[in-house]
Ligand SMILES: Nc1ncnc2c1ncn2[C@@H]1O[C@H](COP(=O)(O)OP(=O)(O)O)[C@@H](O)[C@H]1O
């Protein structure tokens with residue numbers, strides 16, 4: 215009798231301890247492995263930015279050096295490429311965020327003929343394969359055949375980037391606007407604010423987190439874009455195109471330095487936007 | 498005295514005569530699909546200066562739409578709005594001397610309580626020192642001193658309600674519009690705020706137009722009430738007049754409980770008009786209540802006006818009487834609710850205070866024969882059932 219009770223008591227105890235073991239170690243191990251998998255390429259980039267390779271090929275670990283970090287632009291053409299990418303990213307973010315925010319406001323706030331189809335069409339650039347967008351933009355620019363659209367230049371890259379960025383901005387800002395209580399704007403007008411003041415004192419501050427998120431997204435999409443840029447760049451070289459061009463003859467370690475820097479800046483920006491969102495969520 | 502603060506002239510709002518509106522109207526009961534949905538139907542109304550005025554009616558009757566047109570958030574399809582004698586029909590909200598307390602308060606979440614309350618003054622470029630003085634004064638008035646630096650997310654619903662009130666009142670509007678401002682509060686807080694609101698209104702002397710679907714709330718606070726139904730108001734008067742002398746079935750059913758008995762006109766009896774009930778008994782009503790030419794009507798009596806008397810006892814002189822049988826008795830503590838069946842089977846609700854008969858054994862029992870007696874002065878007359886304006890709310894104890 216006591217023996218039976220003992221085994222009966224033992225069985226659940228065993229399964230509980232197995233559960234605890236699973237919780238404590240297996241889950242943790244899984245998380246570590248998953249994060250490692252995600253981080254590995256970045257670690258490799260950072261690692262090879264302090265490698266001292268023989269010749270041009272930076273594919274095998276040889277020795278530690280900080281030379282490349284001290285002269286990050288010590289490769290011909292790299293500085294121009296990074297500068298072009300940053301210029302395009304800044305400008306396209308600025309313009310796309312402004313236009314996209316206005317479109318989102320119009321779509322959410324006003325009823326007008328064609329609002330429904332505009333709502334749908336805005337998704338199209340996001341759904342179309344980049345390679346198709348790039349090819350069709352190229353066709354369009356070439357068929358216009360006149361400056362500033364042809365010959366292809368930084369300007370055409372900018373136009374392309376603004377185009378695909380607008381969609382992402384509209385979708386992001388629209389989500390924020392849709393969650394905004396209409397009564398808040400009415401309350402502002404009720405208290406004596408005209409349309410202009412209402413926008414700047416109430417609407418804008420409340421959708422600002424959405425606009426900031428949209429701008430960050432646009433910037434990262436632009437600086438990273440290769441496919442569409444490649445079609446619309448002509449002789450202009452952006453940072454992603456520079457890497458692509460140099461890969462056959464060996465990627466210089468400076469690319470790793472810039473890559474690591476971009477990663478660090480991106481992490482910084484994401485951290486910043488999280489802090490920002492938290493603050494405005496509390497507000 | 499009694500200057501007119503707000504005058505509505507034939508005010509009408511029709512939602513969506515366009516394609517979308519017609520599509521919506523298909524699914525709204527009573528709407529005419531070809532011309533959209535008539536939410537407010539040619540209302541004429543005058544609200545006096547300094548008055549606490551309520552728009553009372555069931556959900557969907559057009560209260561909010563009326564209020565929003567006065568506030569300037571909705572444009573009327575027809576009609577005119579005058580504010581202190583000036584036509585403001587087409588002015589934007591920021592050019593009307595009217596402020597609104599929204600149902601969901603609509604406090605600016607990114608601003609502190611102080612800045613929320615100061616918002617209106619800042620738009621008018623009032624000096625900082627003056628703003629400070631008046632904001633603190635206002636927070637004092639709504640009993641929220643010390644809350645200046647909180648954000649709206651850091652205060653309770655009742656407090657948000659007070660901030661919304663302060664934010665509107667600080668502008669000293671000619672009229673304050675309140676759209677079910679207490680709807681989101683729990684019962685206890687609501688009762689407390691009703692008293693508060695009335696106190697504040699007296700203190701600042703501003704005209705309040707108050708929208709509610711809660712008849713008790715409207716009765717407690719209002720100087721006058723307009724009872725709304727389907728885009729118009731059916732009766733306008735002070736709470737007592739509405740309760741004691743409802744003029745339509747709808748008003749009788751919406752404010753409190755009424756017994757409505759089908760009746761036909763009979764010869765007048767010593768100075769009183771008389772009606773015959775369906776069980777054959779004759780009742781008297783004050784002569785002034787009868788419109789000539791109305792033959793079949795419904796006769797109304799409030800349940801608490803009826804006294805139950807033993808069959809063998811004398812009915813006091815001058816009282817109306819009808820015999821019946823108790824079919825149900827529910828003990829409610831303060832009072833007991835009886836359902837009495839008349840001889841023809843129609844039912845009457847009677848409330849009796851538990852004073853003379855207080856213990857279970859002393860109450861009327863089911864099946865007992867009784868005589869109901871009530872004063873002719875407590876009668877009112879409304880249109881018969883299925884009359885022109887059939888009430889859309891459920892009259893819980895209306896008698897068939
Ligand atoms: N923007 C709108 N478009 C179409 N119909 C509306 C709109 N706003 C209100 N309505 C309709 O008008 C009627 C009156 O609404 P409302 O004034 O909000 O009623 P209440 O405040 O008395 O509940 C309702 O039937 C409602 O469905």
Ligand SMILES: [Mg+2]
Nearest residue numbers: 557560561562
């Ligand atoms: Mg309403």
